[in-house]
Structure formats: structure tokens, C-alpha cells
Amino acid sequence: MFICLFLFVGLALAQQTKNIELKFSASFGTDAISLSDTSSFFSKKDSIEISSIRFYCSNIQFLKDGKKVWEEKSSYHLIDIANKNSSKLNLPVPKNLIYDEVKFNLGIDSLTNEMGAMGGDLDPTKGMYWAWNSGYINFKLEGKSNKCKTRNNEFQFHIGGYSLPYNALQLITLPTKYAEKINVDLDITKFLSSINLAEENHIMSPSAKALVMAQNIAKLFSVK
Amino acid sequence: MKKKVLIVICSLLIVFAFKTVTEPLFVVPTKWPKPAYDFTKNPVSVEKVELGRALFYDPILSRDSSVSCASCHSQFTAFTHVDHALSHGINDRIGNRNSPALMNLAWQNKFMWDGAVNHLDVQALAPISNHLEMDEKIENVIKKLQRNNLYKKLFKNAFGDSLATGEHTLKAISQFMLTLVSSNAKYDSVMLGKAKFTEQEKKGYVLFKKNCATCHTEPLFTNASFQNNGLPVDTTLNDIGRMGITHNPSDSLKFKVPTLRNIEFSQPYMHDGRFKKLQEVLKHYVFGVTKSKTLSPHLTKPIMLKPSEQVDIISFLLTLTDKKFLFNQRYSYPKKLFSK
Numbered sequence: 001m002f003i004c005l006f007l008f009v010g011l012a013l014a015q016q017t018k019n020i021e022l023k024f025s026a027s028f029g030t031d032a033i034s035l036s037d038t039s040s041f042f043s044k045k046d047s048i049e050i051s052s053i054r055f056y057c058s059n060i061q062f063l064k065d066g067k068k069v070w071e072e073k074s075s076y077h078l079i080d081i082a083n084k085n086s087s088k089l090n091l092p093v094p095k096n097l098i099y100d101e102v103k104f105n106l107g108i109d110s111l112t113n114e115m116g117a118m119g120g121d122l123d124p125t126k127g128m129y130w131a132w133n134s135g136y137i138n139f140k141l142e143g144k145s146n147k148c149k150t151r152n153n154e155f156q157f158h159i160g161g162y163s164l165p166y167n168a169l170q171l172i173t174l175p176t177k178y179a180e181k182i183n184v185d186l187d188i189t190k191f192l193s194s195i196n197l198a199e200e201n202h203i204m205s206p207s208a209k210a211l212v213m214a215q216n217i218a219k220l221f222s223v224k
Numbered sequence: 225m226k227k228k229v230l231i232v233i234c235s236l237l238i239v240f241a242f243k244t245v246t247e248p249l250f251v252v253p254t255k256w257p258k259p260a261y262d263f264t265k266n267p268v269s270v271e272k273v274e275l276g277r278a279l280f281y282d283p284i285l286s287r288d289s290s291v292s293c294a295s296c297h298s299q300f301t302a303f304t305h306v307d308h309a310l311s312h313g314i315n316d317r318i319g320n321r322n323s324p325a326l327m328n329l330a331w332q333n334k335f336m337w338d339g340a341v342n343h344l345d346v347q348a349l350a351p352i353s354n355h356l357e358m359d360e361k362i363e364n365v366i367k368k369l370q371r372n373n374l375y376k377k378l379f380k381n382a383f384g385d386s387l388a389t390g391e392h393t394l395k396a397i398s399q400f401m402l403t404l405v406s407s408n409a410k411y412d413s414v415m416l417g418k419a420k421f422t423e424q425e426k427k428g429y430v431l432f433k434k435n436c437a438t439c440h441t442e443p444l445f446t447n448a449s450f451q452n453n454g455l456p457v458d459t460t461l462n463d464i465g466r467m468g469i470t471h472n473p474s475d476s477l478k479f480k481v482p483t484l485r486n487i488e489f490s491q492p493y494m495h496d497g498r499f500k501k502l503q504e505v506l507k508h509y510v511f512g513v514t515k516s517k518t519l520s521p522h523l524t525k526p527i528m529l530k531p532s533e534q535v536d537i538i539s540f541l542l543t544l545t546d547k548k549f550l551f552n553q554r555y556s557y558p559k560k561l562f563s564k
Contacts, residue, residue, distance in 0.1 A: 116265060116345030117394035124349055125363045125390035131349035133469055134342040166471075207471060 017092045021181045022060065022102065024079045024087040025224070026053050029189045035082035048145045048192065053081040054128065055139040056107050056121075060091060062099035063173070069099055076108065078121035078128060081186075102182060106170040106218055107138025113162040133205060135162050138169065139217055141188070147197040155197055159214050161206025168211050170218035177223075185224040191216060249273055249399075250330070253407035254416065256443055259330035261344055261402060266395045268402060271382040274561070276400030278378060279393065281557050284368050285348075286358035290314050293351070293397075296323040299555050302486035303327065303404065309497025313357040320356070320461055322497035324482060325490040327406040327549065331444050337479045337495040338466045339450060348397045362390055369393065374561070406485050406549040407443075414543070415443070421543065428540025431533055435509075438522050439481045445544065450478040451520040454513030458496055465495070476518045488545045502541060506534040 026033040033050055057079050061071040070093050080086045108122070113135050117124065128137045137160040144153045161168040176182050194216055203210050249268045252259060266272075279285065283292040296311045297303040303326035305311055311323035321337050335341035341350055351357040352365060369375040369388035380386040382396055413419035421429060432440075441447040450466045457463075457477065466475035479495045493499040499508065509527045513519070529537070549555075 114342050116262075116343040117391045117398070119389060119391035123390040124346065124394065125366050127363070129346070129349070131346070131353040131362070133340045134346050134349075 016095045018095050018180075019090045020093050020179075022089045022091055023181060023183045024057065024081070024186065025183060026050075026081045026186045026188060029187065033081060033188070036084070048143060050141070050143040050188070052140060052142040053186070053188075055079050056105075056128065056136060057089075058105045058108060058112075059103075060089070061103040062093065062097060063101040063103055064099045066101075068103075070094070070097055076112070076120070076122050078126055098178065100175060100178075101173050102176050102184070102223070103171065103173040106172055106214070106221075107160065107168060108136040108162065109169060110162040110167060112136075130158075130160065130205070135160055135206065138214065141191075141217075145192075145197045145201075148201040149198065150201055155201040156204065157202070157213060158204045159210050159217065161210055163206070166206040166208065166211050168206065168214035170214050172218055172221050174221060174223045183224045184221055186217075186220050187222070188220060191220055249403050250405065253405065253412070253443070256407070257331065260333045261330040261398075263402075266345070266398060268399055269382065271378075272396050272399040273403055274558070275375075275378040275382040276396035276398065277555075277558050278374070278561055279397050280400050281562075284372070285352055285360065285365055286314050287360040287364075288314050291358055293348070294557070296351075296357075297326050299552075300489070300550055301325075302406070302490040302550065304490045306489070306491060309492050311357065313354070314359050317356045317359075319354070320463065321495050322492060325486060326401060327404050327485060328444055328483060329404060330402045332448055334448065334480065338469050339480055340469050344401060345394045345398045347401075348394055362393075366390055366393060378561075404549075404555060406546040408548040409485065409546040410543040411540075412443075412546075422539070424536055424539045425543055427533075428536035428538070429543075431529065431537050432540050435527050435529065436537070439520070440484050445484040446481045449481055450475065451481055451522075452477040452516065452518045453479075453509075454515070454519050454523050455494060455498070455508070456512075456514045458498065461496055463496065474518060477516065478518060484541060485544045486546055486550065488542050489550065502538050503534070506537060510534065 026035075028048075028050070033053065035050065035053065055078075056076060058076045059071065060075050060077075061068050063069060070091075072091060077089055078086060112118075112122070122136075124131075128140065129135070130137060137158045139157070139159040141155075141157045141159075143155055145155055146153060148155050159168055174184065195213075200209075203213060249270065250263075280293045280297075283289045283295070285292060291312070291314050296305040296308075298305065305323040309322055311319040311321065313319060324337065329335075329344055332344070333342070335344065335347045336350065341347045349362055352360050352362055366388050369379070375388060376386040379388050379392060383392045385392075410419055410421075414421050439447055439449065439451055452465075455477075464476050466478040466480075467473065469475075487493075487502065491500055491502075493502070493505050499505050506529065509523070510529050513523050513526070515524075
């Protein structure tokens with residue numbers, strides 16, 4: 001693994017590379033969600049508190065005119081909005097790379113889901129793995145809302161599932177200008193307005209509902 | 225004198241070196257299919273198996289350090305929990321399924337009665353986190369192992385890094401489970417031409433092949449499929465089986481076909497442990513199969529077996545007992561390791 005990394009870095013240096021910083025952030029409309037403190041509060045009609053946003057970003061690619069011009073091999077990143085280090089990825093690309101889109105998978109592909117125990121960001125101790133029904137959780141959103149008549153008004157969306165008909169993996173392609181830093185933002189306003197938290201406040205297994213939710217979540221990403 | 229001691233030590237070392245060469249940790253028995261497990265991703269080593277064995281027998285995996293894997297998977301009963309219909313957990317909690325016997329796991333792709341687990345490596349996560357079993361978070365297990373001096377040493381030996389990780393912990397447990405191969409029953413000797421069935425066993429084998437072998441396929445005595453074998457639903461459990469995982473109504477009441485190897489010692493039988501004796505199991509297939517939409521197509525026609533024929537089949541099933549497996553010291557509680 002490390003040898004591969006060294007070789008890769010070595011080759012990359014030989015080709016004259018530069019780093020592109022791919023940064024993920026989350027927002028609630030115009031407000032940034034930092035989560036660096038314990039939680040964040042927002043109030044419009046009701047008060048909403050977001051405590052956790054975590055997701056897997058895998059198979060990162062750059063495209064030009066719809067064609068792949070670069071990809072990060074076996075890339076699996078656990079993005080935790082509460083952890084600034086985890087939400088910034090440095091991608092070593094050739095210096096003269098030209099692209100107009102960035103593409104990535106939201107979640108973990110089905111092949112990797114059946115590979116057994118893995119390390120790094122894929123280690124099952126990262127809190128993104130279902131023990132009782134094997135598979136990675138692609139996306140986690142947790143918080144509180146007055147609308148939820150649940151214990152402590154909590155809502156929990158753990159979105160995953162890799163086998164058909166409930167494969168929740170989402171391919172996200174976003175237009176981007178050429179830049180050294182690309183900021184991909186996840187605006188959860190639309191997500192929270194698209195569901196009725198009073199009725200739907202927890203999903204914790206692969207299902208038709210989880211699949212629809214995964215598709216909705218994929219639409220919230222944009223390059224800022 | 226010193227020289228003599230040195231020679232003795234050297235020759236002992238050589239003997240031990242040969243011993244490890246002559247007894248490989250894992251071999252595919254003659255005429256068996258290729259294992260499903262990908263050994264290239266987790267190559268077996270003495271040190272990793274030793275670590276896995278320690279973890280298997282150590283209650284450190286449970287929340288209050290009271291229950292180990294071996295609590296419900298005891299070697300002498302083919303690594304299941306004999307006399308307990310439903311498996312136990314910490315604080316005497318009772319689970320909702322019969323703990324399965326563990327053997328020949330390298331040939332399986334799906335684990336648990338409902339196939340909820342998709343790889344041997346991640347199997348241990350299920351009982352560790354189950355509220356009714358070990359009720360512990362894998363994150364905490366890793367923290368406990370990282371603080372423990374014995375495990376620092378064992379992890380260092382096994383993986384070259386004393387710091388336990390989830391990946392290494394799970395892979396080590398897999399390694400121990402992979403070595404649990406049962407292929408030395410009388411049946412196996414007969415197949416290799418080294419022994420003979422008695423007349424009754426022979427009759428039983430013929431009947432078995434005709435009536436049971438479609439699902440309990442040789443040499444593993446399971447075809448690893450999920451079947452509804454016509455058990456009336458136990459309304460105290462209402463267990464829908466495989467459908468709970470796939471949400472597919474056609475999987476309702478289906479459970480994994482278990483191996484029949486060492487069946488003599490792995491009672492009680494069925495996913496909910498409802499049968500204590502093999503006679504009851506045979507009776508179920510002859511008289512008790514309940515019709516439903518998802519009933520196995522192999523059971524829609526009644527299995528006609530006279531009482532004497534049922535006895536013949538049982539006598540054949542007893543030839544699947546593998547004493548070498550049940551008493552192999554390589555699989556037993558690692559006394560020496562824990563007494564250090």
C-alpha cells in the first residue's frame with residue numbers, strides 16, 4: 001500500500017505535478033455549517049440542529065468534454081464535516097491538466113462492499129459500517145428538530161445499501177472552472193425542505209426509501 | 225556439556241520447524257471445491273491464527289468482558305452452543321436464533337441464518353455489536369486491545385504493528401475461523417477408500433442422496449442456499465429469515481441450509497433450535513412440512529421414509545462426526561497464551 005503510494009507520488013513528481021485541493025463543506029442556505037463546535041443551530045419556521053454530516057467520497061475523477069482525463073486510483077475518503085482535515089483532499093494531478101468537470105461517487109461501490117475487512121478510511125471502526133447487515137453507510141446526517149416527536153427530537157439518516165434493487169451509490173458530476181482549489185458544497189436546505197421530519201426522521205437500513213433519499217442528497221452538491 | 229545442550233536445542237528446533245511444515249494451517253481437502261475466501265487478501269500465518277484464536281476465546285470482545293465467541297461456539301460441540309435453542313449474551317440476555325456450528329467457513333460466501341453478513345472478515349462485527357449478544361462497539365474493542373500488553377505483543381507478531389486496528393482484528397479472527405476445517409469423518413475415509421460403511425450406513429447414504437442431498441450437498445453437506453424447509457412459524461419469534469435482509473417477499477421464511485457435518489454433536493437443530501434430536505428432524509421432513517408460498521420446491525412432494533429408513537439415515541449422519549476436528553488442540557482454548 002505504502003510502496004504503491006510512494007511509486008505513485010514518485011511517478012507524479014517525474015511528470016511534474018501540482019496539487020489540486022478538493023474541499024468539501026456544508027451549508028444551510030447562506031450559512032456555513034462548521035460542526036467544529038458541538039453543534040450548530042438554525043431557525044426558520046422551526047429550529048434545526050445538525051450534529052453530524054459524514055459521507056464517503058470515492059473514485060474521484062476530472063473530466064474534459066465528458067471524457068475522463070484523470071482519476072485517483074482506489075480512492076476512498078471519509079469526509080467528516082466536523083473535521084476540517086478530513087474534508088480537504090489534495091489531489092496530485094499533472095501540471096498541464098485541463099478539465100471542466102469533477103466527478104466522484106457518493107458512497108462505496110458494491111465490489112468494495114464485499115471485500116471483507118479493510119483499513120484506513122474503510123476500517124469498520126469508523127462508524128460507517130453496518131454490522132448486522134454487512135455494508136458501508138454511504139452518508140450520515142444526524143441532528144434534532146422540533147418537528148421530530150422522537151426521543152430528544154432526534155433525526156438520524158444513515159443512507160447506504162449496495163445490492164440491487166437498493167444500491168444507494170450515487171455518481172456525482174459537477175461542472176467546475178479550472179482552479180487550484182475546488183470547493184464542493186452540500187446545501188442541506190433543500191434536503192430538509194424535501195422531507196417531512198415529523199413523519200420521516202430515521203432511516204438506518206437499505207430500502208426503497210433510502211434509495212430515494214440518496215438520489216435527493218446527490219442533488220445537493222455543487223461547486224461553489 | 226554446553227555443546228550437548230546446544231545440539232539438543234538445535235535438533236528440537238529442527239523437529240519443530242518440520243512439524244510446522246508437515247501440518248499446514250489450511251489445506252483444501254482432496255476433491256473439495258475451491259474455497260470462496262480470497263486468501264490473497266489475508267494470507268494465513270501462524271502468528272495471525274494465534275492472535276485470532278486468542279480473540280476468539282477472549283471475553284474482552286464483549287461489553288462487560290463476560291462473554292467470548294467460544295461462549296456460544298464451543299469446540300466439543302462443533303463450535304455451537306449445545307442445549308441452548310437460542311444463543312446467549314451478556315447479562316444472561318437471550319438472543320433470537322440458534323448459534324450456528326462453525327466449520328469449513330472458507331467455502332461460504334454468506335453468513336448467519338439469514339445471510340446478513342457478506343464476508344467472513346466482517347462476520348464477528350455482528351455478534352460483537354448485537355445488543356443481545358456481546359453488546360459492544362467495535363471502536364471500544366479496539367481501544368481495549370490497544371491498551372492490553374498481551375495483544376500489543378500478539379498484534380506486533382502478527383502484523384508487525386502493535387497497535388490494534390479494526391481491519392487487523394477482524395482479519396485475525398477470520399484466520400482462526402478459516403483453519404476450522406472438518407474433513408476427517410468416517411464418511412471422508414470411506415470416500416477416500418480407506419474405510420467401509422456398515423450395511424445400515426450404506427442404506428442410509430443411498431436414502432440420503434435421494435432425499436436430502438439436493439440441499440445438503442457433498443462434500444460440504446450444504447449448497448449454501450436459502451430455503452424455507454416448511455417449519456411452522458414460531459409465533460413467539462415471528463422470524464421471517466432472509467426476507468429481513470432482502471425485503472423480498474419471495475425470501476420469506478428462508479434460512480441458510482446448514483452443514484450436516486458433526487451433526488451428532490451440534491444439537492439443538494434449526495434456526496430457532498426447536499429440535500433436540502435428529503429423530504425429530506427426520507420426523508419433521510416426513511410428517512411436519514408446512515405448505516406456504518415460499519416452501520422449498522424440493523419439499524413440495526412429501527418425503528416418504530419408513531421409520532426404519534429414518535434410522536438408516538441417522539446412522540449415515542453419524543458417519544459425519546469428525547473426532548479429530550472436535551478434539552484438535554490447535555482449536556482449543558489457548559491456555560498457555562492466557563496464563564503468561
